[in-house]
Amino acid sequence: MALTTASIEQTAPDQASLKAAAKLLSPAKWPERLISADDGLIWGACQGSGANPYRVVVDLSDLGAKCSCPSRKFPCKHALALMLLYGEGADDFLPGTVPDWVTEWLGRRRKTDTVPKDEIIGTGKSLADALKDDIPVPVDAKTQAQREAAKQKRAAATRQAITDGMADLERWIADQLRTGLSDLLGDLTPRCRRIAARLVDAKAGTLAARIDGIPARVLGLPQGDRADAVIAELGKLVILSRAWGDGVAADPSVRREITGAEPRDALLANTETVRQTGLWEVLATREETRRDNLIARSTWLLALDGGHRFALLQDFFPASTGRQGAAFSLGEQFHAEMAFYPSAHPLRAQIVERRPREGLRHWPEISPATDVLKSFAAALAHEPWLLELPILLPQGRVAEAGSTPWWSGDHDTALPLLSETVDLSLCGAEIQSAAVLWNGHRASLLAAQTNLGRFHADG
Template identity: 50%
Template sequence: MAIDLVAVEHLATDQASLKAAAGLAKPGKWSGIGISEDEALIWGQCAGSGANPYRVMADLRDRGSKCTCPSRKFPCKHALALLWLRAEAIVPFAVAEPPEWVGEWLARRRATGGVPKGTKAVVDKDLDAARSAGPEPVYDAKTAARRGAASARRTEDTERLILEALDALEQWVGDQLRLGLGGFVDDVTARCRRIAARLVDGKAAALAGHVDEMPARLLVLPGGDRMRGALVELARLVLLARGFRSDPRDPELRRAVASAEHRETLLADPAAMRVTAAWEVLAERMRTRRDGLVSQTTWLLNLTAGPRFAMLLDVFPASAGRRASAFTPGEQFVGELLFYPARLPLRALLIQREAALVDGPPIDWPLPGESPEAALTAPLLAEPWAAERPVLLPPGRIGFDRAGAPWWQPREGAAPLPLAGEVEGLATGTELIRSAALWSGSRLEMLAMQTPWGRIGHG
């Protein structure tokens, strides 16, 4: 049974529980960690404030869990941490016979109908106790209807909380504009942190993370551009809030506001787009988030047919240390990707990596196929709330203005565009046959460039 970090985040009752779980997802906190032979049950003992460690167990079939701690939250931080350990393979889970306390929990769950159908008792002494609770429950239409109604109520309650949080967000945006953007930029970290906390309480965790990272995006801009950047950021928040209100069940909008679909849900969706193509790894970006997690983003360029770009996103705790990358910038391979539903599909899961392209010369990048103006504006018109989108640029060069700021200058036609950060080395002044970059609406961040002398990576 598999579980990923997105599923763990979805199970958390609030951001505080998730942050506490991140602090506990460390090998030194745990002992007696194990997993059943069918990989359905996991357990372990987590050191707490008392003399005896807490006994923690979970069933990966339905994500049920139990902990001996006194917390009133369900799941508690210890259960979330145990699931985190499994999702991120932070420690090895030895296959073993579950201890007595796990079997007792199973027996109680079976007696109350909490164990998923097909679960087998895995401790001999508790197998009889589980069986004595009676046969497998027979399907009951009334019970199924009640469960369906309860699930619908939970969904409605979640949407209500999100909509209330979005109301608070729009009021907050109005307050920032009324008080003045100058004061907002000067106090951006504290102000964003307060509204991000409100969004977390309102089940809008993804949007809260976006708001929490806003200060970092603004403070890297030159001082004279920060108020304009703040206005763009606030406008994006309003557009996203109003888009969500118009269609709360839209998967792309829910992903931007609440959380992404579980991996299992996407894999089970027959309508999800699957693309097998030749891909080139453009670049990888590692970023430590304010919540203590690290996001690892891999940008791919489609060299054959299908969506032009793909983004692979992995999230793991900073305490786990830096991960070895599965990709090398510049490598080309054949692989199957499964794209998340979107107006312009971009985020994807790597389903199968068939083979690396090692024989013969590398495949050339495709032609842009449209003007730079169209390439820059079309994604933002489709998703105006997006912070950045990849773009393939035509031939050009990188030069500098009188202040020493770098600009991308096309060979013909389009206007020059400012670049984010510093550019140095071979990229400066060299003819760029093609360039792949991220466009934020105001600046380009180069990912990789092709020159007459070969490929150049950036950053």
């Protein structure tokens, strides 16, 4: 079905939605645009401010639409933008197999006779007006200088607030060690919450969320591991605090750990951003509800054809909107260009462009003699505040020793595993390769390639 400007204008809920959709017409914001074999459906992935793009589908027979964004407008700006892109050039949409999430939506929805008629006019909504650039208000040199001075003053105040917060954090750590680890572990959750709240006031929200997560990470370990784990957590916080004091401008990874990541547009505009194009597999997705009422979603990807071995996509959305549909399926493989955030050990990334792939490729081969912890040690040498790192393990087996499951390699190498990430069916299976998150104490199994097929741990 051909889409006309009039039909899209009629479908839009209001002029504001059309204007918002007009700002999403850049191909860079759409890493994926596809069309069904019968030309009846179009769907795609629209990159928002988070790591995981929104999934959008439009039924061309009646312009029914579905999007994973939390907007209450229907259709939302992402669906309208997908219609506009299709109207501008259907040839830019690649043929694709209808994915399961689209099929499920089709099965639930009821067709309606809502196809806009081109002869309907006078809707009060105009794409031409939406595409008009806002006329900038002239700013004189004096006003511009005042704005720049105010901006620098705010930035200086923020830096000072964070610096004061780091000093407060180090005093808090010293107090915890002075009173003893036993008292700290017995009162870990409320103590961490109190210092985290102070760091939020100090403009260090990302660091506050990290400290809020300490009780879950430490108390989830066996009793005998907790003292060492909490010492490691506090030590990494001191190192991070000192790194801030030694010169934040020189290390963007320090800022990222304390105040948050730079915007996507800034990342893509940076000429020094490391990019990697290739085939990727979705290993695992983890979600965590934070105390600031945000749900943090982490998606781990494995590179199947060289370059940086792993990529981490992180997204955040309000808990009040409910669980959002996953942007990826476990085990899914796709071609994509990744842009990695600046770091001495690049890992966190954003998808620049994404294309589907049919069939599955095996994981890269890992020599049985590989030093599995070498990459972890190398990363800590550059960024000692890291909490965990993905590692690809060579051939081995999973076995239980007492109540603890272990991965055991062929060269007398073994790593203890977090039991909640291990399916007992893996015990005895021939593991050709496994991807884990190693935190220095235990490994969380993300996925494994076995003689029984692929295994992916639940998020």
